Amino acid sequence: MNENDSDSYIHIITNSLEDSLRVQMDQFSSTLDELGLAVSTGPVVDFRLKSALRNYVNEETVPLLYPEAIKTGKVLFPPKKPRKSIAIVQNQETDKWLIPSGWYVLTKRFSAKEEKRRVVAAVCSPVDAPVLGIENHLNYYHSQGEGMNPDLARGLAAFLSSTLLDSYFRLFSGHTQVNATDLRRIKYPCKDDLIKLGSQIGDSCLDQAQLDTVVHKTLSIMSEAIKAVLAAKRIEEALAILKDISAPKEQQNERSALFLLALADIRPEIPWTQATSPRRRITEMMDWFRDHYGKQYAPNTRETVRRQTMHQFVQMGIVVENPDQPDRPINSPKWCYQLHQQFVTLLKSYGSEQWEETRRNYVISVKNLLQDRNRNIPMIPVSLPNGQAIQLSSGGQNILIKEILENFCPRFTPEGLVLFVGDAGNKFIVNETQKFREIGIELDPHGKMPDIVVYYERQEWLVLIEAVTSHGPVNLKRRNELKRLFQSSRQGLVFVTAFPSRKEMTRYLAEISWETEVWVAAQPDHMIHFNGERFLGPYEDRENRF
Template identity: 45%
Template sequence: MMIKRFHVFESRTHAFKDDEVLQENIIFHAVKGSALGTVRITSSYSVEFSKEYGEMIVEDMTQRTVPYTSVVKPDDPEQFIHIATTDFEQHVVDRISVFNYTLEDLGIEVSTGPLVDFRLKEHLRQKPGPGTAPLLYPAHFDADGLTWPKSGKKPNAINITPDSEKWLWSNNGHYVVTKRFTAKEERRRIVAAIYDSSLPARKVGFENHLNVFHRQKQGLSKEIALGLAVYLNCTLVDKYFRQFNGHTQVNSADLRTIHYPSLETLAKFGSLAKGKIPLQKDIDYLINQEVSRMGKKSMLDPIQAQQKINEALNLLINFGLPRGQQNERSALTLLAILNLKPDGSWQELEQPLMGITPIMEFCRAFYGKEYAPNTRETFRRQTMHQFVEAGIALYNPDEPDRPVNSPKACYQISPETFAVILTYGTDQWDQTLSSYLEERETLAQLYEMQRKMQMIPVEVEEDYEIALTPGTHSKLIKDIIVEFAPRYAPGSEVIYVGDTGSKIGYLQQSRLLELGVEVDEHGKMPDVVLYYQEKNWLFLIEAVTTHGPVDSKRHRELSTLFAKAIPGLVYVTAFPDRTTMGKYITEISWETEVWVAETPTHIIHFDGNRFLGPYETS
């Protein structure tokens, strides 16, 4: 059986949220007896799938296609499945591969803490005393190191007796300990600390919720232990561990599967740490320097990239963006419109004009995150729309009246936002951010006013006017209502007007229902629908500036969408001029009409046994 596809859900809380179950979720598709080929790997936070163009997609879906041998290694006797959902994750694997020692190679063991407290309940003590040994739980270790004894429900000591002593180890040397239970939502999955055997006792107890690195139940040397703790606490190991550990436990078996630096390298890490576990940024710098020294130069440094993503996300939070935009997609979008790559500086930014597709390509090329092509609308509607509304980005600043559906549509960071971001990470940041936030509402209102000034007003019924987004397409829609309707459907009623910005600019849904038409939210409406009551005709009109005439395919789509309509159907393609019409003349479906706005008093009929009217459907 050969695996063909995986879909990984990044969140444990969504798929079974109704049942309040935290569960890792993967969907896979395999084919019996299939030849080795490629495996498509997709991932998403959301679980709301929809079908588009014959494929199931979901918001924020990333994608990657890899050889089968990258997922199941041919030389792996266990046949473990390795899933790197993005190029970003693959770079993590590539970089950590420079460390190729096992714990067995190093002469180091890792074991689950041997002492199970409820089995020795009568020997447990809240306070240490004569004849006791320290009993260490995960709660005794934190960012500051060891805190013992500690007030609380957990005991701090255990009596040394013949029953308990076999579960106690020598209080000698430096032990490295990690928590056995951590959730993927935590900042780090592997949290390593050091116990240096400094407590006054000949024995020590490690409770069962700890993993302990040791040599034959003895501690390690100080430098090796410190170097090992540095390595286990680095972001590179954390990122790697998350790729193959799908549960809440950090088992000793999992820790044995990780490859480690040599003893010499661990000792070097320990020496450079200068007696204590360094800050996270210093740990990551130390590991990154070693990876680079060992010659593993990857185009993408995943730790550097993640740092930039985190900083961009922090900016969005500081700017007060809604929770729906406080995510990786929006952070990457901000980095794209600043042209800020992982190794770049917040003080060396740019202001490029970028469309949605170039933004997505930037995410793939520089941050290893390849989003599925049909998630473009998610970028547009769930990130850029909010950026524009908040005054963070400008829409078509080079040509404000560009049609919304133009392939040249683009965005640019606003000058005010650009100026404040340039101070990020500097002494001026707090002050510039404060001033920016005070003025931003005014800025957003100003930009909104400018956008509204570009809108095209159209009166769709007496004393009722709508505003269409700017552009030649909207101008043609206005011409249809103002010029076409009075000539060829005098006194007709405007039922529907599409607007490429909001998809529905005007809709009389109840009136459509009276006419026998139920609008399917997934159905693609024509640009304009007119009801000509005198003849009981329904005009279905497509406004064509760059694409979309009523060709044979579109004719069938509209026939299906309006199949239950009571009035007769008249199909019309409208063009702004004859030059545009000439580009599509060979595509026009028979038994339809063509109207050109620059010569509004003429209409062209394509074949059929009648002129301007519905045809009987067979």
């Protein structure tokens, strides 16, 4: 909390970059009163003055400004394709809602979530009329109800349009509404600095980078705050890249942008032309953008990142998994990602004149890349007990599934029929839907199937097997889920958890449910029976069994 803040606002800062923005904004000490300015909400509420609204300007009307008139830092009147009325009749009834023509600064009161800027500001120059109307969805800066110095207006609009102000505003405004109250409590540069800023900009049309450069130089912005501004811009640019390559909506978020920056090694001060492709694990990427972008994610979010960001990046051809060892086990702590070289080439062109052409070429090439990758993906050959040959995608728990089909089934369910085999790369590789129906089993299509289902007709058993390499033994919860899923079965249900080794099994001993079996691939001739009453068989339901 700033001791000089009369409103006594408490700032909760989550990282050093945010704090540098706060420190910089604290350097500005001028209130709107000290600048001789005020900010108000547009007085024209259109639904209350419907009879006075017009779609044309004539001798009886004056311009009426809506948010759609704000374009690239200026007010364009009339809009090219107006969706609202563009004029309002001037008479005794409407005079009190109109303001004198002059130099004003307008801001939108509402911004869409997908808009790049929270504070959208524009300079409003005098119109060809004595007065004008400002609609209620706009705020306007004025000097005692009238216009202000032209350079002051230009400088104020530039300050409000800077990435510095926008990044700071987001720290205390968590919604998309920009209220006049919020604008009043901001401290501004002194009047002379704003006029100097406005005179330097004049009527020039600057892009965001050029505008920020002029603001930083004229207002002597600290280097730490500039780094925070650059960080916000890089995140914004990464989001724009994801949008331009048609990434799914669910991946057009700050988390995906940060992981993209980490994979390209683009620090705030590094331009896209210097993008590279280091190999990085998820934890390494999280540490990287914590250090360079001040964004910290909890360690337990790694699985969410893997499922909701990296998995989609792989599917889109943006990254390659384990380029140094493609057959690395999925539960390996060395599992890593690297940007595909074609995508690095695309990143290097961002912001240049070649961007659009490079992007179009990339979209075409990545389709061919994905097709080739699907054709050439490493596969695991597996022989089912009946001699049928199938192919499982490499990685994940499929190596253990191969062991179950080729070693467990011949030993403990000889001549059994494999009805279902899940696959880490596809949803399933074997699914004997018709046979399930023939033996009287109707499955819920939304139910979570076990990894393998074997029909052991000799004993009239249905053997449900879970392959465990990183998670998922048949615990009490899973056992009850499987019983509900196969409740229509007339066959006895046998629950088996398979582990690659005893060492892996010991991690889950406390979770494994009673009245289930455990098989260890490293000792394929033996079974472990949780209860010991019988050797591999179903149990009838009994009360208080657990």
